[in-house]
Amino acid sequence: MAVMNDLKVFKDSAWLGWQMEANWTDPFLFLTYSIVKPIAGTLILVLMYMVVTGGETGNAFFSYMYVGNAMYMFVAEVLFGVTWVIHDDREHYMTLKQVYIAPMNFYMYIMGRSAIKIAITSFGVLVTLIFGVMALGVDIDLAAVDWPLLAASLVLGLACICILGLALGGVSFLTAKHSIGINEGLAGVFYVLSGVVFPITILPTWAQSVSRILPVTYWMEAIRRAIEPGAMRELADTSGFDVTGMGGISDLTMMLYLLVSVGAFFVMSIGVFRVADYIARKKGKVDWTTAY
Amino acid sequence: MQPAVETQSLTRVFRPKRKKEGSIVTALDSVDLRINKGELFGVLGPNGAGKTTLLKILSTLLLPTSGKAYVAGFDVEKDLLDVRKRINMVSGGEISGYGLLTVRENLWMFSQFYGIKSKEANARIEELLGRFGLTEKAKEKVRTLSTGQRQKMNVIRGFVTNPEIVFLDEPTLGLDVNAARAVRDFIVDWIRSDRSRTVLLTTHYMMEADELCDRIAIIDDGKILACDTPSNLKRMVKMNTTLTLSVAGLNEIAGFDTIQGLNSYSQTKDVESSTTKLRFVLEDESCVSDIVSKVVAEGSKIMSLQKTEPTLEDVFIKLVGRGLE
Numbered sequence: 001m002a003v004m005n006d007l008k009v010f011k012d013s014a015w016l017g018w019q020m021e022a023n024w025t026d027p028f029l030f031l032t033y034s035i036v037k038p039i040a041g042t043l044i045l046v047l048m049y050m051v052v053t054g055g056e057t058g059n060a061f062f063s064y065m066y067v068g069n070a071m072y073m074f075v076a077e078v079l080f081g082v083t084w085v086i087h088d089d090r091e092h093y094m095t096l097k098q099v100y101i102a103p104m105n106f107y108m109y110i111m112g113r114s115a116i117k118i119a120i121t122s123f124g125v126l127v128t129l130i131f132g133v134m135a136l137g138v139d140i141d142l143a144a145v146d147w148p149l150l151a152a153s154l155v156l157g158l159a160c161i162c163i164l165g166l167a168l169g170g171v172s173f174l175t176a177k178h179s180i181g182i183n184e185g186l187a188g189v190f191y192v193l194s195g196v197v198f199p200i201t202i203l204p205t206w207a208q209s210v211s212r213i214l215p216v217t218y219w220m221e222a223i224r225r226a227i228e229p230g231a232m233r234e235l236a237d238t239s240g241f242d243v244t245g246m247g248g249i250s251d252l253t254m255m256l257y258l259l260v261s262v263g264a265f266f267v268m269s270i271g272v273f274r275v276a277d278y279i280a281r282k283k284g285k286v287d288w289t290t291a292y
Numbered sequence: 293m294q295p296a297v298e299t300q301s302l303t304r305v306f307r308p309k310r311k312k313e314g315s316i317v318t319a320l321d322s323v324d325l326r327i328n329k330g331e332l333f334g335v336l337g338p339n340g341a342g343k344t345t346l347l348k349i350l351s352t353l354l355l356p357t358s359g360k361a362y363v364a365g366f367d368v369e370k371d372l373l374d375v376r377k378r379i380n381m382v383s384g385g386e387i388s389g390y391g392l393l394t395v396r397e398n399l400w401m402f403s404q405f406y407g408i409k410s411k412e413a414n415a416r417i418e419e420l421l422g423r424f425g426l427t428e429k430a431k432e433k434v435r436t437l438s439t440g441q442r443q444k445m446n447v448i449r450g451f452v453t454n455p456e457i458v459f460l461d462e463p464t465l466g467l468d469v470n471a472a473r474a475v476r477d478f479i480v481d482w483i484r485s486d487r488s489r490t491v492l493l494t495t496h497y498m499m500e501a502d503e504l505c506d507r508i509a510i511i512d513d514g515k516i517l518a519c520d521t522p523s524n525l526k527r528m529v530k531m532n533t534t535l536t537l538s539v540a541g542l543n544e545i546a547g548f549d550t551i552q553g554l555n556s557y558s559q560t561k562d563v564e565s566s567t568t569k570l571r572f573v574l575e576d577e578s579c580v581s582d583i584v585s586k587v588v589a590e591g592s593k594i595m596s597l598q599k600t601e602p603t604l605e606d607v608f609i610k611l612v613g614r615g616l617e
Contacts, residue, residue, distance in 0.1 A: 005407060012404045016390065023392040094388035098449065101351050102405035103376035109405075281355045284306070284348070 006108045013112030020088075021116055038073060038124035039131050045069050045197065046136065058137035060234035064224065066138045067231075068196040070128040071223050073121050075161055075196075075216060076187045081117030082165025083183045085110050086172045090288065097287035107273070110169055111162060118158060129227075139231040149251055150226035156258035157219035163265040170273030173280035176290035190216045201245040208245065215261035218254045221246040294365050296457050296490035297327040297350060302359035304345050304514075319345040321514035322359065327507075330487040332479070334505030335494040336604065342514040343494035344383075347459045350492070351381045364456060379457050380406075382450035384465030387442045391435030395426060395445055398434055399452055406453040413452065420448040424474060440471050447475055451482060460493045464500060476504060498604040508604070510611055517611040522604065529602040529610050535572040535580055536600065542568045542592040551586065553579035567595055 022030050049065060050057065090096035099109060132138035168186065172179030190196070193207060194216035200208050211217045221244060224232055235243055242248065280286050304320040319342045327333045335343050348354035349361050352372050360367065366374040389398050396417055403413035421427045424444045429437060437445065443466065450458055460479070464472035483489050495501050501508050502522045509519040518525060532555055548557050553576030560569040572583055580599070587594060 008407070009405065012401065016393075016401055019390070019392055019397070093390050094386070095390060097353055098381070098388065098402065099405065101353060101376050101379065101381060102402065103373055103407070104405045278355075281353065284354050286353050287348075 006105045009104045009108040010112040010115070013109045014115045017085075017113040017116035020113075021120055034120060034123055035127050038070075038128045041073075042066070042069060042128050042131070060139065060231040060238065062136070063132075063139040063228050063231035064199075064235055065197045066132045066136065067129070067140075067224055067228055068220055070125050070132065071220060072191060072196045073125050073128070074118070074158060075190050075194075076184075077121040077124075078114065078118055078158065078161045079165045079168060079183045079187050080180070081121075082110060082114045082162060083168045083172045083179050085113040086169050087179050090286075091176075091290065094287075094289060100286055107166065107270075110166060114162060114165065118162070139228050139234075141230060144229055146226040146229065146251075149222060149255075152255055153219060153222035153226060153258065156255065156262055157215070157223070159262045160215045160219070160258060160265055163262065163269045167265075167269035167272040170269075170276030173276045173285060174283075176288070190214065193217070195220050195244065195246075199244045201243055211245075215258055215265070218246070218249075218257050218261075221249075222251065222254045222258070225251060293329065295326045295362075296329045296331065296364060297325065297333075297492060298362045299323050299325045299346075299350075300360045302346070302349065302361050303357050304342075304349060304354070305357045318514050320349075320356070323511075323514070323516055325509060325516065325519070327490060327492060329490055330483070331506045332483050332491045332493065332504055334501040334508040335492070335511055336496065336498065336501045336508050336608070337494075337511035338496055341496075341511045343496075343511060344461050345514075346511075347381065347461050347492070347494060351379055351459050352376060377406075378455060379459060380450045380453050380455040381459040382447050382461065382463055384460075384462035384467075385443065386446045387439055389434040389437075389442055389445060392433060394431050394433055395421070395437065396430040398445065399449055402449050403452050408453060416452050416454070417448070420452055423478060424448060440467055443467055444471060444475070447478070451478075456488065457490045457492065460491060462495055463493065464495075464497065472500075476500065480504060498608070502604050510604075510608060512612050518607070525604060525607045526602045529606045533574045533577055534600040535574055535583065536598045537570040537572075537583075537587060537594055538567050538596040539570060539587055539592040539594050540567050542570075542587070542590060548572075548583065548586060551579050551582045552576070554583065568592075 024030075025033070046057070046066070049062065053062075056062070086096065089099055100106065129138070129140060133140050164186075165183070168179070168183050171182060175182065193200070193203065193211045194214050195211065196216075200211040200217060203211060224244075232244070236247060246254075302320055302323040302325075303318070306317045306319055308314040308316070321342075323342075323346065335346060337343050345354065349356050350363055350368060352368050352375055355369060360369075362368065363375045364378045366378075368375050390401070393401065396414075399417045399420075400410070400413055403417070404410070408416075417430075418427075421430050424447065426441065426444055426448070429441060434442065434445065447463060450460070463479070464475050467475065479491060479493070483491050493501075493504065505522060507519065507521050508525060510517045510525070518528065520528075542559075548554060553574060555573040555575045557570060557572045559571070561567075562569060570587070574580070577599075584594065584597070
């Protein structure tokens, strides 16, 4: 019964999330926005890359960078989306206290609200990848895609990011508008240290040690191996060494690492959320408004 | 019988982060309350008296510094879900709501968070929208509503879940006269239609507390100064009842000294309206009929009659030494 209730809360809050994301304009404009925004965001990096390399895009490293950047949208948007639920409900709609005292699973509410963010981001990632393949020569061959690896890594990776977002959501109970800065900062750490647009082997040794702890590093590697195995092989062949720094790790090990990360982050995030929730109630910050 | 709400030495202290940001505020100071099921209980006090803090603790939004609070027998610190299943809360002046949703969608959304079946929720929403005159606004986005309409929507949100206990924090704050009247009438009808329901209402409007509440606790500086029925509270004030008559055709005021129970009297002539205003201070209210008979026997015509009794404000002034506003 409790599970059914939780699923219903998830469904209803996902509907609410969808209304928040999409109900501000007409469907055509929303669709246009959903296509243009991710492409425009990606083109900034693409143009920088082209300036540096003299316009070259049809190589393995470009594909490496392009796919990493596209997948990073999940990290940025989901981390941001989960924490934004608390901030938005509290400061903008001023509904947090009403939602908070409702007899429901609050985690499911946050996850439901964020689910739609994941769906919209997934669409953006897909659009970006299609654009990359069709317009920029990104090396993705549908016949060569390792679909089971892709599915497993997507599920585990997204679960990991969502759970991490939950901890940040808890922290945002205690912060004013700074919560946005906190999750942007954390997303920035992942951008630099997780091999998103450049291999971690470029980093200093100490930073590489940090990279090897972060689950996003393994997630990026697993996704690349799944959707662009050709480019990854070419990258290894042309560089002549383990350029990604992950060559010695098998797909199974990576999946196991992601699975362990999900479990560890789950325990940690629930703990952080509960402590933050307790402190927020103690300090009277649940229905705090500061930014508007 | 188990009380709907019970507090035992409930205390809440707010400490500033840094000393220069202000001093320690004791919002609630050892508050002991017992509110019975079926009661419409009022907490009357000026701004900053601790009324909202009390409701926040009872609705699980805030932890007490010390003491205990129970709602429907459940500890507000530990049994969060059990408390939340039984309550709802409405704050006056509240303009919250998901602006991108319609009024109906907003209300439906919150009803779903309380696990109410969609069909049942929709029927209740329709009924309450009609009751508050918002039926025509049902399909309009919340962002297009006026402040008063948003407040009314929030009152509906508080009741659409059919809670056992509802906390109303200044529910008519900022509403126009008609809207405030509609809200008050609804609250009374709602609680009278099912005696298992309980309302805890905070207000700084004395008339509202007097009109609505079965019992009232007067609070100031976080302390409960008195708690009783409105009439018993008024009896605390040893103040004589005053009878004021406006009469036409009275030439001379005389002969009232013999009436038993009359303390004193005075008259003021109003030349413009050719009436005389007679003010009698009564020791015993049973002498009203003698006064009226005497005035009529003098051949005068009574144009108006007003009996003035102690108000809750008089009670408040007696207890606190200043007015509510």
